Amino acid sequence: MMKTIYLIRHGEIDKSSLFLDENGIKFSEKIVEYFSDIELTYLTSSNVIRCIETILPLSKDKKLNINTFDDYSFKSLLPLSYCKSHENTKSLICYRLEFLNCLLIDLNQEPINNDKESKDKLYNQIIQIQIDDKYEIKSEYIKLN
Secondary structure: OOOOEEEEEEEEEEOOOOOOOOHHHHHHHHHHHHHOOOOOOOOOOOOOHHHHHHHHHHHHHHHEEEEEHHHHHHOOEEEEEHHHHOOOEEEEEEOHHHHHHHHHHHOOOOOOOOOHHHHHHHHOOOEEEEEEOOOOOOEEEEEOO
């Protein structure tokens, strides 16, 4: 049984409003295209509006609710626990950057460097994590153009 967890950073934002900017909106549309042939079973997100905005079009397209979590829950890895606990699922987590390394470390993956260039590379990118029944984990970074 294989589990797949997709980690997505929220789309780029307008610094004054903190809502998605034009690039962020385009990214949310690219997400829908990318997942058009992938049967997702669970969507989860930070409860911050930019994260919800990023995956809302996907939620509508897939007819899936977005399960939101507050900062404390993300720090406690609750969204990841939910994703890992379901058998043979394909789940997506839309995260704020502050919580990515917690998720990656729990998945035995290399954390992201804390420099601006490394952080900015995560925009328009999906981290695909596959976990098999022996808990062997493979990751792939997928750039959406």
